[in-house]
Amino acid sequence: GDSGSGGGEGDGGNLSITFLPKNLGNPYFDTSNAGGEEAIEEFDGTFAEVGPAEATPDGQVSYINTLTQQGVGAIAISANDPKAICDALNEARDAGVKVVTFDSDTNTDCRDVFVNQADAEGIAKVQVDLIAEQIGDAGEIAILSASANATNQNAWIELMKEQLAADHPGIELVEVVYGDDDDQTSFDKTAALLQTHPNLKGIVSPTTVGIAAAARYLQTSEYQGKVALTGLGTPNQMREYVEDGTVTAFALWNPADLGYLAAYASKALIEGDITGAEGDTFDAGKLGEYTVGADGVVLLGDPFVFDAENIGEFDF
């Protein structure tokens, strides 16, 4: 394979960009990487995708090191840990590799730009609003998250707690459990939640794996239609549950757009159009022009709510 090792030929710099998701075999990242590939083909770069089989930071570090050795142009990475991969990323940057984080950020000093799917406030708010609406703004709810250390989920959960306390006094968050982004664990945790809390009215799962597993359990249990479920999911995985009424509505941004934007941000960094400083602007193909915000954050947009009305229009 020579895809990742194209040296610094070409005038605009080395446009070989490698996507490094949290783990391989995750449909969410599949979609985002496909978006990245589309973008890279548009501007004639070299796309590659590598990653560990399981979502661990040490697995990612090995790949970052390898990419450093290969001398790629940029790494687009979704971090499994905000700190653990920092040194490896900085070594890569010292070797001239640009680093873009997307989906899940590292500490700000380890990357050039973070492509944020939606600001955390917005993500937390859309989920809180959805669950409040579905359970009539009162009753017990629980959260089924990804792994305990997932940076983005933890940030959202904190914000959801704040918003619940401030705006929804009738809703009580009784427990947060972690399904480790594993189908089976999430499935079994859902079962445990429902038994432990007989008065549970709703579950929020801010992770695509979790919400699908929870929906599958609900669908086959006596709680179908009685316990509300919402969170972040992909339309293809959730279609069945929305159609049969297990789930009324859930939210997500378009992961393909996220990858697409990360690819263009990488290109802009490689070609020197931006440095990651606040106020830099760059062109992102079909998505238009974006501006780098504070702390090198590029914001994709607001999350989108899927329900029975519109889910038929999406395929990812």
Place this chain on the structure above:
Amino acid sequence: MSSITQTTPAPASVRQYRDYDQPLWKRLLLTREMAIIALLIVVVIIASMTIRGFGQPITLTYLILDVTPILLIALPMTLIMITGEIDLSVASVVGLSSVVTGVLTHGGMPFEIAALIALLVGGIGGAINGFLVTVVGLPSLAVTIGTLALFRGLAVGLLGTTAVTDFPEFWTDLAKAKLGTTGVPLVIIPFLVLLVIFAVLLHFTPFGRGIYAIGLSKETAAFSGVDVGRTKFILFVLAGLVSALAGIYYTLRFGSARGDNATGMELQVIAAVVLGGVSVFGGRGALHGVIAGVLLIGVLASALRLANVTSDVINIITGVLLVISVVSSSFLAWLRTRRRAPGGKPRVEVSTAG
């Protein structure tokens, strides 16, 4: 046919005892360990010639940084497996010691003291395993499946969703520092010191002789004054201590103490130890083979990653390598016996007359 053939009575001849029935070179070269070392050399040579970027010194740096925890834990694991036991809890001890270091440092304790306490915790973890195996008399596989969950659970429970990342720069830098300009990481030194200690312990002390005897025949060892319980207990404590050390290194290298650090590493360690020629039934194996086994897996992974081979293929290759490494030796032995067997005899010609 009752003729008595009388042979002349000869005086009892004085027997000559040679030390070895095979010459030194054969004993050294025709071993499982040497086969792995040879394979390692072949892989390194082929990789440097065919894979771009493999020949750089930085490869060595990353390789050593990557495999150091496995190298470290493989040392006591080898000894434990030679006694016929196993310790599946090592990776959980790595996680636990990482978390203990993190929590204590975060709580304001100097890093050095926190690390010492983490070592102690590792030692205690090992002692718990050792106690359950030797005093209570439970199978180590079952015990350490239990403590695998217990130690990991403690680690995850102690830290919850947080990860501690504020460690003194002096130490985090040291974990990644290189020896002068050679590109060889400094951590190689403590590893080499431990390697010498463990190699002498296993191969050149009465204690080590006891370890092999236990693995080959526990009962005979006990009858011969080998304190089977004490030996195993010491080894489990050593495994705990060294795993805790690996945990501290892990924490420093990634600058992050997390409950799920090194999850699943126990199988990697065991795979490497087994590849290096240690028998899971005990009694067989040597440290040079194990070191070569760890490095072989590390080098292969590093080379294949550089060649843009995905992690699943790397896993397939690791697996196939394990299988081939054990099958090939018995295949060769089989070939040898075949060549010597009387040719062309039908398999069975039992007369069932009567």
Place this chain on the structure above:
Amino acid sequence: MTIPPGAADPAPALELRDIRKSFGSVVALRSGTIEVDAGSIHALVGENGAGKSTLVKIVAGLYRRDAGVFRLEGAEVDFTSTADSKAAGIAVIYQEPTLFPDLSVTENVFMGRQPVGRFGRIDRKAMRAEVDGLFQRLGVRIDPDRPADGLSIADQQVIEIAKAISLDAKVLIMDEPTAALSGVEVDRLFQIARSLRDEGRAIVFISHRFDEVFDLCDTVTVMRDGAYISTSRIADTNVDEIVRQMVGRDVTELFPKQETTIGDPLLEVEGLTSAGIFHDITLTVRSGEIVGLAGLVGAGRSEVARAIFGVDHYQSGTVRLNGKPVPAKSPTAAMRLGLALVPEDRRKQGLVLDSSVSRNTTLAIREQLAKFGIITSGFENRAARVWASRLEVKTNALSTVAGTLSGGNQQKVVLGKWLATEPTVLIIDEPTRGIDVGTKAEVHRLLSELAGQGMGILMISSELPEVLGMADRVLVMREGRITAEIDRADATSENVMFAATHAEEQHS
């Protein structure tokens, strides 16, 4: 399958001629030859390592011969597995009992050929009934439902015998079946063997005990160094003749008991009790004294020895060596105080079978051998060579794996291993099990000599002549208790056997 008396039967039941077998560079058999007729008992004798067991294993289908002729009832055969030999009507009692420790005694007897009913269901009732009958016939007192694990070597041997007999085979081969048995069991076995002979079976009997050979067998074949030496009718030969052919020289007196001065008590055991196994064992071994511990198989002698040495647990009682208490449950401590135990089961307790002769010989002295805590193969080989040559272990190199030695040579390695520790008191459980005449004399001389030098020896033996010939004092055990203490001068086979079998007898 009874042979009609007087019927002409030209082909022997079993015939092996010029069998050759080598293992790597070791030639185990050069020209193994034996011819056994139906309706006869044929003895096979030879020194340790002469190749007897190897010949047996070839007949059993465990090894394949490299060359030579192998015929059954005149037809040439070639076995590739033990299943073949079984199918051909051959039953073998191997020198070392090989039972499945986790399975019940009954299952052990019937493994692989259990009676089955509908759906292939094993008929346990039938199996049990058959075992009961078999054990009755053999006079076995082993619980058929207990697991084989923990049975004494003798009990295991008895089960092996029961198994082989129940096969109802045309050819029965017994490789030192009596090595671990005492008089009563041996008599039972012989009765059965004779009745099988009278039914027309062919029996091969291997033993190092010549009284047995002359008592039981019709014909005897002698082997030496893997080669056939001679075959003669028992009636036409005598012990000296056979020994000369076996060893190639005359053998010195068998029980060369030296007169020694008996000194102070070295080993003092008081009130040793382990519930269900032995009770209130009190005994003393003095310097220069050989104390014989006699009794029937299963009397609990080995257990006492193991408890004294600290391998097994005991509930009450004390053990002192040279006046110092020997801590319970620590062989290491016992060894440091100068105690040594040559265990009865050499394969499980005496040797690390997969380890070299050299490592085995030095296992118990590894700590003394080390210099500054470091031990090397050089040290080990040096120490091992001394003992290998003293006991004439038959092997080419010290690196030979102990498991490939012949049974008797394995026993020698175990002896050497413990003598190397230079103990003050040596407990020795069945010292000459499976050792050939020549070496047996050596071992006895060695024991005498050691006692002469002031060592105290507690010798457990099921061989009555050995006990009577060697011991200064005989203790007799029966069902876990010491029932008699008899001085050398008073000891006869009658009073020892009486104490071993009759509960009412109470000597003081």
Place this chain on the structure above:
Amino acid sequence: MSTATTTPTSNVTKRLGAIGKAREFGILLALVIVIIAATAANPNFLFSADGWRDLLLTPSILVLVAVGQAIVLITRNVDLSVGSVLGLTAYLTGRLFIDFPGIPIIAVFVIAVAFGGVLGLINGALVAFAKVPAMVITLGTLYAYRGINVLWTGSDRINASDLPKSFLALGTEQFLTIPILTIIALVVLIIAGWYMKNTRGGREFYAIGSDPAAAELYGLRVTRRLLTAFLLSGALAGLGGVLYAARYGTINSQAGSGWELDAVGAAVIGGVAIVGGVGSVWGAAIGAVLLLTINRALPILGIPDFWQRAVVGVLIIGAIVLDRVLAVRQKRKLIEARDDS
């Protein structure tokens, strides 16, 4: 022990038989304690429809895999590849439904079980013919099979919507309140238990594990038995894979990863000796139920999520210690009984 017959030992005999049962009894006791504790804390655990169903349903698949594992362990071998085999067959199941729409469910079962059996047979052949430790071989195939799975699946995933409703129903449907999955597991368990106890083949597994060298001397067909053991383990993992698909509905390339430790753990906790020859498939099954029931009971008992794993560890150790204590006590009684006889 006075006369030559066996009459005086019959009392001892019965107690010896009791030891065998005690091995499973200790674990069963631990299981009952866990269920009672959880039900006391929250009656839903046992008495709600979902609670009852999950109690039976959750461990069923692991029971199947553990039964296969127990058979292999009893022959003194181990099959670490079961998790990978399960994952591979689970994905195969999904693919069959997608690529051959309308394929009969029974055909899928047969194909998947056969496929699992073939994977097991590969393990068995390597172990039996090359005469190398099963742990190494199956550790190798653990990696290799999983790698093939990832290679084949990529980041594809089977979703519940890809599978026929009637198939998914198998994963949840009940017959007389007993889930179908549980019935399948029970049938397999009963057959395996019967076979291991009452047939020559079954007893030979024990014999081989108890002493392989002796098995050779007895002329047992060791190679054939080993092949059978691994084939069974693979086939049961394959069956587990199909049922996994029915139960969970979503399958990605990591399905079943880590199950090998659960399966070995279940068997060992259930009294199957890792050195072979000892234990029963019943014990392994109870071990599997215990393992997963502990997992489900902990949240009910109010143990916070993060600490659950630690408690699971403590309980596993507690269960095997309890088992050990009961066995030792029984044995002591037995030896003391010899004095009385």
